[in-house]
Amino acid sequence: MRRFDTSGAPYLQPGTTVSQLMSRLLLSLAPAAAVYTWFFGPGLLLNILVASAIGLIAEASVLQLRKKPLRPHLGDYSVLVTAVLFAWCLPPATPWWITAIGMVFAVVFAKHLYGGLGHNPFNPAMAGYVLVLISFPQELTRWLPVSGLYEHGPDALQTLWATLTGQLGGGLQWDAVTMATPLDYMKTEMARMTTMPEIKSHPMFGDFAGRGYEWVANFIALGGAWLIYKHVIRWHIPVAVLVGVLLPATLVYLLDPGSNGSPGLHLFSGATMLGAFYIATDPVSAATSPRGRLIFGFGVGLITFVVRKWGGYPDGIAFGVLLMNAAAPLIDHFTRPRVYGHEE
Amino acid sequence: MRDPHQLKQFHGGLKLDGRKLESTSAMLGTLPLPRRLLLPLVQHSGRAAIPIVKAGDKVLGHQEIARPDGDRSCSLHAPTSATVIGIQCLPIPHPGGLTADCLVLEPDGREEFAHSLPTLDPASLDMATLVQRVRDAGIAGLGGAVFPTGLKLAGAASRESLTLVVNGAECEPYISCDDMLMREQAHEILLGTRILLNTLGATAAIVAIERDKRQALGCMQAAIERLGDERIRLQQIFTIYPAGGERQLVQVLSGKEVPADGLPIDIGYLCQNVATLLAIYHAVTEGTPLVSRITTVTGSGIAKPGNFLALLGTPLSVLIEAAGGYTDQASRLIMGGPMMGIALTSDEVPVVRATNCVLVMAADEVRTSGEQMPCIRCGECEQACPAQLQPQELYWRIQGNNLAGADELGLGACIECGCCDLVCPSHIPLVQHYRYAKGKVRTAKTQREQSDVARQRFETRKERLENEAARRKQRLEEKRKTRAPGEQAPKAIKGEIDAILARTQSKHRDPTQGDGTS
Numbered sequence: 001m002r003r004f005d006t007s008g009a010p011y012l013q014p015g016t017t018v019s020q021l022m023s024r025l026l027l028s029l030a031p032a033a034a035v036y037t038w039f040f041g042p043g044l045l046l047n048i049l050v051a052s053a054i055g056l057i058a059e060a061s062v063l064q065l066r067k068k069p070l071r072p073h074l075g076d077y078s079v080l081v082t083a084v085l086f087a088w089c090l091p092p093a094t095p096w097w098i099t100a101i102g103m104v105f106a107v108v109f110a111k112h113l114y115g116g117l118g119h120n121p122f123n124p125a126m127a128g129y130v131l132v133l134i135s136f137p138q139e140l141t142r143w144l145p146v147s148g149l150y151e152h153g154p155d156a157l158q159t160l161w162a163t164l165t166g167q168l169g170g171g172l173q174w175d176a177v178t179m180a181t182p183l184d185y186m187k188t189e190m191a192r193m194t195t196m197p198e199i200k201s202h203p204m205f206g207d208f209a210g211r212g213y214e215w216v217a218n219f220i221a222l223g224g225a226w227l228i229y230k231h232v233i234r235w236h237i238p239v240a241v242l243v244g245v246l247l248p249a250t251l252v253y254l255l256d257p258g259s260n261g262s263p264g265l266h267l268f269s270g271a272t273m274l275g276a277f278y279i280a281t282d283p284v285s286a287a288t289s290p291r292g293r294l295i296f297g298f299g300v301g302l303i304t305f306v307v308r309k310w311g312g313y314p315d316g317i318a319f320g321v322l323l324m325n326a327a328a329p330l331i332d333h334f335t336r337p338r339v340y341g342h343e344e
Numbered sequence: 345m346r347d348p349h350q351l352k353q354f355h356g357g358l359k360l361d362g363r364k365l366e367s368t369s370a371m372l373g374t375l376p377l378p379r380r381l382l383l384p385l386v387q388h389s390g391r392a393a394i395p396i397v398k399a400g401d402k403v404l405g406h407q408e409i410a411r412p413d414g415d416r417s418c419s420l421h422a423p424t425s426a427t428v429i430g431i432q433c434l435p436i437p438h439p440g441g442l443t444a445d446c447l448v449l450e451p452d453g454r455e456e457f458a459h460s461l462p463t464l465d466p467a468s469l470d471m472a473t474l475v476q477r478v479r480d481a482g483i484a485g486l487g488g489a490v491f492p493t494g495l496k497l498a499g500a501a502s503r504e505s506l507t508l509v510v511n512g513a514e515c516e517p518y519i520s521c522d523d524m525l526m527r528e529q530a531h532e533i534l535l536g537t538r539i540l541l542n543t544l545g546a547t548a549a550i551v552a553i554e555r556d557k558r559q560a561l562g563c564m565q566a567a568i569e570r571l572g573d574e575r576i577r578l579q580q581i582f583t584i585y586p587a588g589g590e591r592q593l594v595q596v597l598s599g600k601e602v603p604a605d606g607l608p609i610d611i612g613y614l615c616q617n618v619a620t621l622l623a624i625y626h627a628v629t630e631g632t633p634l635v636s637r638i639t640t641v642t643g644s645g646i647a648k649p650g651n652f653l654a655l656l657g658t659p660l661s662v663l664i665e666a667a668g669g670y671t672d673q674a675s676r677l678i679m680g681g682p683m684m685g686i687a688l689t690s691d692e693v694p695v696v697r698a699t700n701c702v703l704v705m706a707a708d709e710v711r712t713s714g715e716q717m718p719c720i721r722c723g724e725c726e727q728a729c730p731a732q733l734q735p736q737e738l739y740w741r742i743q744g745n746n747l748a749g750a751d752e753l754g755l756g757a758c759i760e761c762g763c764c765d766l767v768c769p770s771h772i773p774l775v776q777h778y779r780y781a782k783g784k785v786r787t788a789k790t791q792r793e794q795s796d797v798a799r800q801r802f803e804t805r806k807e808r809l810e811n812e813a814a815r816r817k818q819r820l821e822e823k824r825k826t827r828a829p830g831e832q833a834p835k836a837i838k839g840e841i842d843a844i845l846a847r848t849q850s851k852h853r854d855p856t857q858g859d860g861t862s
Contacts, residue, residue, distance in 0.1 A: 002670075002691065003689055003690060004676055004688060006439075006687035007676075007687055007710075008687075008776040009686070009687070009762055010682060010684070010711070010762030010766060011678060011683075011685070011709075012682045012709075013709070014769070014771050015767060016769045017769055020769070117717070117720065231724075234727070283722040283723060288721050288737070290727075336753070337732050338732060339732050339757045340354075340595075340730070340731040340733075341601045341606070341757060342754060342757070
């Protein structure tokens with residue numbers, strides 16, 4: 001008599017895998033990375049390289065310590081996603097040890113000490129970023145100008161040298177080549193009571209936000225739209241984050257256009273787009289129900305705006321994400337959807 | 345025919361590849377008379393039927409061979425004239441591979457039939473007679489749940505406004521038995537529908553069929569026009585799994601949800617599968633009990649997929665042989681569909697009332713176990729859940745052994761459709777967790793009930809004993825009071841007591857003496 005194997009229903013194969021989701025996410029960032037490199041040189045790629053290498057080593061070591069199989073967990077690409085997002089937040093030409101410290105903190109402390117993939121309450125990339133942002137304030141504000149703005153920007157080789165040694169070499173001084181980001185510049189100038197039109201007349205500003213930055217933001221948004229189309233992420237969080245930034249930004253802009261950045265500037269500067277589509281959407285540390293995700297995303301956007309406007313940092317996505325991460329379980333508790341056939 | 349765009353949709357669900365063409369391209373097949381028929385005494389949801397024949401008996405086709413044990417039970421009839429071999433404990437189609445008592449018949453090939461049930465006039469049928477006939481004919485829901493139909497109809501008896509839903513939505517991939525039935529016997533299905541409409545006094549009947557079942561839609565539409573009963577109308581619905589589930593179908597058709605611990609009848613809807621309606625029609629107009637059903641035999645593990653009219657009790661091996669046998673790829677044998685079916689170890693189990701499909705899948709089509717990743721809270725399961733549950737949160741609670749917590753989140757509303765499993769990127773077997781937890785919750789509830797009953801019994805007994813003791817004490821007291829103070833017990837009684845004492849003492853001294861029993 002022929003014997004068949006049994007198992008529980010359903011028998012059809014699932015449609016996706018975690019690695020598929022993560023690799024799609026990485027793929028969708030490629031065009032934006034190319035644009036970034038075009039405008040700001042290869043610094044981002046070097047950051048990504050360092051972060052990925054250190055991330056993989058850290059992940060493999062912890063997995064070994066935790067006696068977990070390496071292949072499926074390294075193969076889920078989650079550590080690469082963390083690495084890329086973390087690297088993206090750093091200024092190009094960040095010394096490698098800073099990247100390494102942030103990445104080790106992200107993987108070992110923010111992720112694995114809480115139980116690894118799926119169990120971390122905080123977004124690992126943001127935890128790592130905030131650690132280095134607070135620890136290395138000077139290095140983390142050394143942003144490079146958009147190419148073509150000044151003649152004396154570092155070339156590819158100098159960027160590599162800076163990444164490896166922390167020194168520019170070739171007789172260049174940091175002060176001579178670095179430059180504030182548009183948000184940073186705006187913050188400093190505002191404090192000096194410069195009016196918005198004056199600020200925006202600076203050549204670093206493009207059509208509606210920072211020159212170069214606005215194009216990176218466009219391509220990040222395009223990548224994010226593709227992710228939504230491919231069901232890698234859902235629309236709730238990105239839309240809510242953008243609304244969370246736009247709503248208060250528009251409000252204060254209408255009240256006082258002279259001393260507030262335009263809504264467009266807020267939307268296309270800093271990490272708004274990256275935060276909305278790639279960072280806040282990390283499902284592990286976000287709220288899970290659709291309603292919860294709207295609240296979560298709106299909170300991220302709102303906190304971002306508050307930090308930008310009144311806080312001590314030019315951008316606030318990382319703080320917004322981490323604070324809302326902490327609130328996610330509570331949001332989940334209060335936004336549980338009504339079950340079929342049950343009363344509200 | 346109404347447009348499905350006006351309908352409300354249920355939450356979630358999946359668009360699955362139907363794969364029904366393989367089995368619907370052939371004509372309805374018939375089977376040779378099997379050598380043995382194996383009829384499990386439980387092939388409905390409820391209590392086992394009680395056999396009323398013994399080994400060696402000759403039975404005619406349609407003769408009752410087991411009668412129902414109470415309302416939640418179903419009688420069994422001989423599918424054809426046969427000799428009773430006996431009652432044997434044999435493997436049945438069950439997920440645990442269980443064995444159960446089966447009546448084993450050996451068909452004699454004469455195909456003689458008894459006419460034990462008289463035909464009834466559908467025009468002058470009252471509710472009680474209909475329910476009795478449905479029970480006598482051993483009809484249970486043929487959509488898969490096999491709930492005794494008589495009980496379901498009785499529950500609908502006293503409803504004032506009632507809509508009958510003719511469930512022609514066969515939402516699981518591969519299965520096409522209802523599709524074939526609607527193509528071949530649309531008119532009879534509608535006559536069965538009309539019997540229920542008239543007898544139940546229902547206001548309308550909605551025939552719900554997915555829009556991709558073109559032929560079935562055409563046949564049913566033609567039959568409705570031919571019958572000309574204005575109460576019956578056809579409704580196309582979207583092809584989204586699990587649209588054929590009662591709760592989902594009612595939600596689609598009415599826009600209302602069935603209460604969590606209620607039934608569709610509570611909001612005025614009665615669902616009947618098309619095959620069940622046909623069985624009711626035959627039982628009423630011809631007095632024929634339910635002894636056969638259409639079963640789809642399909643999948644890439646089957647050489648010539650098709651639909652077959654099978655006598656209940658036919659071993660699956662007979663069906664598979666009729667469908668050209670297994671292909672080289674055959675790797676998984678399933679009774680039912682690929683979403684909710686039961687995996688079987690062998691084809692030596694019989695066709696039962698619930699056997700709508702025999703699916704044989706190839707190894708590379710079946711999901712593999714063991715490649716599970718941690719839950720990343722992506723929420724896709726929640727998007728897919730037709731019960732609007734949060735499968736991920738249920739899963740965490742079950743993982744944390746917080747079963748009461750899972751129950752609180754509405755675990756009971758899970759219909760085990762498997763949508764969450766299919767969309768989970770971490771490949772977590774979610775439904776298995778829910779099945780396990782449901783079982784545990786059920787057991788805990790039963791135990792609690794039992795311990796409640798035991799405690800109550802103990803307390804009642806204690807109270808009774810205390811009452812008795814109190815009463816005795818009171819009686820004694822009253823006696824003592826009625827007796828004058830200082831008065832001795834009557835002499836005669838005292839003497840008797842002394843005599844008894846003396847006797848027992850002598851017995852203790854010499855155990856050999858006595859009445860011989862000590």
